[in-house]
Amino acid sequence: MGDGRKSETTRRRFMAGASGVVAAGFVTLRPAQATPESMTAAIRQVTGEAKVQPGKVKLDVPPLVENGSTVSLTVSVDGPMTAANYCKSIHVFNEKNPQPNVAAFHFGPRTGRARVSTRIRLADTQTVVAIARMSDGSLWSAKAEVIVTLAACVEEL
Amino acid sequence: MASALVNVPKKAKRGDVIEIKTLISHVMETGFRHTTTGEPIPRDIITSFVCTYNKEEIFRADLYPAFAANPFIVFSTVATESGTIEFVWQGDNWFSVTQSARIVVE
Numbered sequence: 455m456g457d458g459r460k461s462e463t464t465r466r467r468f469m470a471g472a473s474g475v476v477a478a479g480f481v482t483l484r485p486a487q488a489t490p491e492s493m494t495a496a497i498r499q500v501t502g503e504a505k506v507q508p509g510k511v512k513l514d515v516p517p518l519v520e521n522g523s524t525v526s527l528t529v530s531v532d533g534p535m536t537a538a539n540y541c542k543s544i545h546v547f548n549e550k551n552p553q554p555n556v557a558a559f560h561f562g563p564r565t566g567r568a569r570v571s572t573r574i575r576l577a578d579t580q581t582v583v584a585i586a587r588m589s590d591g592s593l594w595s596a597k598a599e600v601i602v603t604l605a606a607c608v609e610e611l
Numbered sequence: 612m613a614s615a616l617v618n619v620p621k622k623a624k625r626g627d628v629i630e631i632k633t634l635i636s637h638v639m640e641t642g643f644r645h646t647t648t649g650e651p652i653p654r655d656i657i658t659s660f661v662c663t664y665n666k667e668e669i670f671r672a673d674l675y676p677a678f679a680a681n682p683f684i685v686f687s688t689v690a691t692e693s694g695t696i697e698f699v700w701q702g703d704n705w706f707s708v709t710q711s712a713r714i715v716v717e
Contacts, residue, residue, distance in 0.1 A: 523679060523680070524679040524680075525679070535689075548677060551676075551677050552641070552643040552676070553675060553676055553677065555673075555675040555677065556675055556677040556678070557672060557673065557674060557675060557677070557678060558672065558673040559670070559671070559672050559673075559686070560670070560671040560672070560673075561670060562668065562669060562670075564664065564667065564669045564688060564689055564691065565669055565670055565686065565687060565688055565689075566628035566629075566687045566688050566689040567628050567687040569686070569687060570672070570684065570685065570686050571683075571684075571685035571686075572678070572679075572682070572683055572684050572685070573678075573679035573682075573683050574677050574678060574679055575641075575676075575677050575678065575679050576677075
């Protein structure tokens with residue numbers, strides 16, 4: 455039933471697109487998606503040319519989620535938060551949502567613990583990446599594979 | 612009207628790390644969806660969340676459409692002194708909600 459409705463809208467939108475440029479119409483059928491390349495580009499925007507090492511940051515997401523509209527996510531960096539050495543920020547990215555950015559969390563020594571829990575949306579089965587920036591400038595990353603059965607973000611009303 | 616819920620412990624020991632939970636009601640419309648007639652639904656999300664402790668910023672988050680509806684954020688802070696912890700959510704269409712909580716530190 456859901457599929458039937460989807461294809462109908464697709465056809466309708468295709469007809470609208472076909473009145474313009476046919477080839478372009480095909481392209482606009484799919485919503486813009488963040489590909490792994492655009493995720494890499496988004497990560498670059500945060501990290502610059504600096505080297506990102508795996509480790510230190512922990513990314514907790516369920517490996518299998520039924521509903522991509524609310525996926526619980528916890529990111530954390532172990533260790534004390536002192537004025538001399540603390541985690542400055544944690545950035546979360548994804549591969550296949552329409553946009554590669556998910557969230558950015560900024561901390562200070564007064565945050566006490568670099569740990570955030572929240573709920574995010576995932577449009578498809580994909581890899582989620584977290585990048586942590588420490589006060590000494592080093593960058594650390596963690597990856598998690600998430601299988602999504604019901605996608606979020608792009609469903610029709 | 613949007614409503615925000617915050618959960619801050621009423622009392623804490625000086626130096627303790629306390630957990631703060633926040634929840635705000637908001638649709639977080641992504642801007643990537645369409646109605647059945649093909650009209651795009653404009654984006655309407657919260658873009659930033661800031662938490663200040665006696666006017667000093669202790670935590671900040673940038674939000675994107677990939678945030679689930681009714682943003683729920685849990686984070687921590689060090690209980691340094693008695694005072695007010697203030698929370699500000701801001702977003703599209705001049706969305707702005709402020710909430711605050713008192714804390715007693717012994």
